[in-house]
Amino acid sequence: MTPVGIINGTPNFPTMVAAEGGFIAVLANGATPFQTVTFYSRNSLERLDRLAAFAKVAPTKPMAWATSGGNGTALNPEHAGAAGVVYVPKENVALKIRQAKATLAAESNPNPIPTALLSHSDLFQGLTAGTDGIFYATGGDSDNVVALRDVHGRVQVLHQYTLQWQSFPKDQYPYQYQGDHQKKHLFYPDSVVVGPSNHHLYVTGMLSNSLARINIATGETDYVNVGAYPFAVTLADQRQRLVVSDWGGNGITVLDRATFHVIGHIATGPAEDPATIAAGVHPTAMIALSDSPNVFVADANVDKVVEVDTQTMRPLRVIYDSPYHNAPPGSYPDGLAVADGELFVANSGNNDVAVYDVHTGERLGLIPTAWYPTALAVNDGALYVTCAKGLGSGPDLQWQYIGNMMHGVLQKVNLSELPRHLAQWTRESLHNDGFALAQRTARHTQDARTTTFLKKHIRYVVFILRENKSFDEDLGDYSAAGKWADSHFDLYNQKELPNLYSLAHHYALFVNFMADGEVTAQGHQWVDGASDSDVVQRLWPEYYSNRGLLWNAGPGGSASLMPQAPGAHNPYHYYEKLGDFTNPWISYPQRLYLFNNLLQNQVSFEDFGEDTTRARDGVIRSALKSHVAKIYPSWVPF
Template sequence: MKKWNSIVAFAVGSTVMFSVPTFAYVGLSNTRDINAPIHVHTANQDRVTHVLPTGRIVSPVGLVNGAPNFVTAVVPVGHYVAAMANGATRAQTITLYKQKTLEQVAEIAAYKKGAPKEAPLPTDATNLRDNVIGHQSFFQGMAVGPDHTIYVAGGGGSDVAAFTVQDGNLKLLRRYPLAWQPFPKAQYPYTYQGHHIGKPRLFYPDSIAVGHRGRHLYVTGMLSNSLARINLQTGKTDYLNVGPYPFAVTFADGGKKLVVSLWGGNAVAVVDPETMRLLGTVRVGPPTGPNNTQAGVHPTALAAVPHSPYVFVALANIDRVAEIDSADLRVKGFINDSPYPDAPPGSYPDGLTITEGNLFVANAGNNDVAVYNDQTGKNLGLIPTGWYPTAITHAHHALYIVAAKGLGSGPNVEHQWVGNMMDGLVQRVRLQHLMFHLPAWTQESLQNDGFTPAQQETRHTEDVKTDAFLRKHIHYVVFILRENKTFDEDFGDDQTAGAWADPHLDLYGSQELPNLYHLAHHNTLFVNFMADGEVTAQGHQWTTSASDSDFVQRTWPEYYSGRGLVANPGWTQSLVPGGATGTGGVPLGVDNPYAIYENLSALGKWSNPWISFPARLFLFNDLLSHQVSFEDFGEFVSRSQAGNISKAMDQHLATGFPGWDRMILDTYREKMAVNWLKAHPGSKFPHFIYIWLPDDHTAGRKSCYYTPDYYVANNDYATAKFIHYLSTTPEWRHMVVFLTEDDAQSGADHINAHRTFALAMGPWVKKGYLETSLYSQVNILKTTEAIFGLPPMSQWDQNAGVFSGIWTNHPDFAPTQVLPMQVPVTFNAGKCDHYTLLRREAGATGHYLTANETAWYKEHQTPNGAGLPAPSKADTYTPTTLLKVPGPEQMKQEWIASKGRKSYARVMAYLKAYSAQKDAPVNAYQAGEKE
């Protein structure tokens, strides 16, 4: 069993700008890891109180203990509770705790491939009984039989694993395989959403209910739109189509009904468990269908009211809890789960339990549990939790809550990946004196999120002053998004940043980034700036919608860890299997970086992103509905369920702008964008411009691709040229340019693993200014909304602060400079197959290879290269594999390519020494390990 990670607060004093401008949380102490139960009380509350990247605070109450990364399920088992974690880790786990004390007792670690002989154990964990199993995955569903057998949904393993508890130990009893089931072509998502190259297709179990006599299991299959019934004695399995993306299943009406929530269907299905017949569906959101353009309501967790046909359904995407009647197949009513009147979405209810006359709702977005009377729906108060609570249960007059991200992140000085370095949290809250504590806990929860009336009024008063300035002087906003860098990775060697920079962790400096340094020194550099998400899948939603949906949060660990799901958040990537692996009659297929905009009538065999959209969609939708002109260079936008982009939206998309293609350089992207803007002067010039320049992601040490140094230098030069052009336009006099990264996953940072950088540039921005207030990507959107008078998209941007300290009354309208690249064109070493060389030559001019390029091929092929064999599958580039390389591996490849192995060894030695100095533990399952 692992020893849980320490969660370290910001090492440098930070003003919490999101909600409490009148005071600061300064230098919360570096905490030890939570590897033993803690009874939280006044004297030790700071031990579990932490600031999140958004500036919100978590301060769980009751009894808490650590859990593995991204824990998503919890169930009582006799005198124990079992918690499941399915993070983007090598091993996914079931951990057993004593109910009364939360002492960790045992753990099963499941590896999707072969298992090691034993799981790593800390020296002080000799009393823990650990076990490992191979060829197994877990995914968010657990149930317990009458004999205390624990049944676990196997996700990418397409099975149910059964475990027994013997003398406090977990033992694997049996696995029940489940087969993929076809579903109607007219049923969302219209086509299989698992890896098409994998065989066989996956049922993808994600929830389980045990029959009342313990003879059957009822299991939902997310990729099959199906419910399975398993006879536990014979293993015989029956299947029933229930609808899109079944999420949870529970019994109701005295066991006469099964209710299944449909994550992708705005409905719940009601099934007769004896006959396995679909009795009907109950609509809990607007109608869906191929032409629907609204986001889904996301029916997720279920809680049946005892001795009745009623079932509560969490609608995670719209902050509502529906109550349905499973006998009459109707909606009985809705509970508004918003934290304050007229709040936009953001609570994200996704865990439910009923006990002692109350309904308890785990709100993943607001880091609390809301308490309601289960008869009247009256809101009784809030219970503070850890970050992103995902599940809740009850036993013996206590609640048990699990939070996927625990207490948040600190410095990733141990070479951890921000994607899986955050330990989860298990929390026990006694119900005996709940009503006595609720008033204080409710106030604490609201204060943590910045939701109290006093906080909102203070923030509004401050923002009004800045809003007036912005609307007078700023009429154009440009948002430049790049890829994956921490602050220290790019600015560690910047002496002007002082203690905010650690030169030991600097990978790219003034040699590769002369323009970034120049722009930072002559404009405003945000040194305490956080990425709100951990990885690309989240980052591109945070930068366009001020949130990421529950679907993205719950599924990205599955496809980042290679557990069978197709990447599905609708990122900036080809929507067909492009790169060099498709089909089309050319060597290794069509290579089309523009496919994200082509064939809009349907998305074909691959990702259908509708289910991933947040409730209020994206900034582009707000701009469109409020008639603010804009142009989108490279970012995804909302689509209908069938994959169509509306004609109104399509008019604002630069469809000639290439998507993810490592052979097309940012200098081409910059040229394409500038040419478009030159063709749209005056009134045609858009008031909002969003451009994606991804070259600083690099291709690592991939043979025949450009070196990381050159990719970064090219990105730097392209960025500077684009900004320079903007500074020569008439619109520059009333323009601001924001530049940041989508996430901070590819390097180390001595302050926080979520820390990246941002720049604000323009005539009305302070020059040579370091902004040290705590801000995040959401604040860019909040400031943009303030400039254009747009409404908030979520609770995050509604309660974020407008950038206030970076503006000047003495504008400088001079054009920006462009410094030349100091890195020559260089390529990674290794054998280059002929097709890769063709792609590289084509990409240098923004060209791409299609099935109808016979003349081009003949012109560019050579007799010596024509007969070369295709590269091996392991060496074949695809649009997403390089996006999903874990951060430590990205850092390793880039560091060795840029500075050599000796330098990489030195920086790793420094990180270990730094870790020892801070008394930080080592992750047992460290990201980046080879499988």
């Protein structure tokens, strides 16, 4: 990664940025004890102040505690940009608390940032601002929208708007409510936009398949069904129409803003029905053109941006967002912005922002970013980018929990620099990802040579999946691995892992795989599909921090919709009928899993306990199910 421009840190996993007046606001919603909205100076990116939302009562003084599961946590409301979260396997409460406090001290800014605390709330991934300087942030599990503003260097919460779950048709994906059925059903606010004259808020409800219209003055709220897993909402056609992207569908839903009635649906991907086996296209971010009824829609799972006309209700053209011709999917475009005749596309999978000519669709170049860009905003001649994983994790010197130890990044790029630097930035971006022509040519030659060798010498493959282990952790002391093994990180040895060392010595040993998996949710999907979909990357933090989502936010597996009910932890469910379990179809990457590829190429295989893919209706098709060892229990994500 070689991010350009001005950068500053954010709390873990920022997913939205909004600009208004002299402020840039960033919403961060990692797997942390609290989520934040941080205000930055538009010019310098200096941190100004912050709101921290706590699911329970916000602490008013420093505190620390430990759990029996290995976690230790320390909080200081004066340093609400970070929490000290550690994982210490030893059952030693004092050690956990000591390490958590040390982590908090190491992570905290020496200059406290003015922080407003909000109890009984959390934040998801929606943030916007009205023309009156009031910002609005969505709280997923808390089912609310928080109105806030910066007043003389401190955040003030002005109001909280409460939302309610709405039922949806049983023949509409995901066919039943995907939250915990033993708790209150959640609307789960996702995206938010402010209507004309600051009269209304429009809010998508991810678990309700609904859009809410909130009267800002009175709080009166109306709802309408808009399709599967509504993601973003925007105004189009001179603000006369509302447009909602359906994350779990194949396009967008268009509404008349004045009547709040659905006009129709515009497909940006292939038709889908309950029997659909292929992965979804994942319509996510949108940007409306100010001088036309047209809207750009990012289909994140297929590396495309589709321009649609909200008057004629049809798609106009497709911009292919792959880094090179015939590249495999994985760019994951999930943030859009338009300025000065150019379309900017945040490619979370490539760590860059692609720049296109709005009129021709021609790619003009790439802007290098930090890790996993998630959102874009343009303000006063500058492009602002949030990157969820920042500059990476670094060493865990205080036993930090990998799920939330990475700071995010806010990046500012002056658009006036593009003519002078874009060509060089493009070369840097391509080289960073190994996408330069010379790199691809060398890799293709090596891959062809390796494939020829493997086909000649290997007849059977036994794939043993070892969860939550790095190569050096297990085999860092294995001298035969040469430069690929680092004994400094070895936690075991041949005496403790005799079977693993024997397998490595007598059979094949693969090294230098760079998996994008901080936690189990990403790791399993990377193993199964060689890619983590945008759904998994964006939703695992909510599941891991107990914020209203279940295991459908994980690696394509399922979990009981009644987690406390008898039979909820069924290790054989991975091949059984879906029943009252979560529907995982939305989480699959575009090319599905290894098992689908083996089936397609008529390679015989047997699966002992790892998840396979289900069709959109949750059914495992018989051709795939016939390769599952039904007497073997699965790994259990509970």
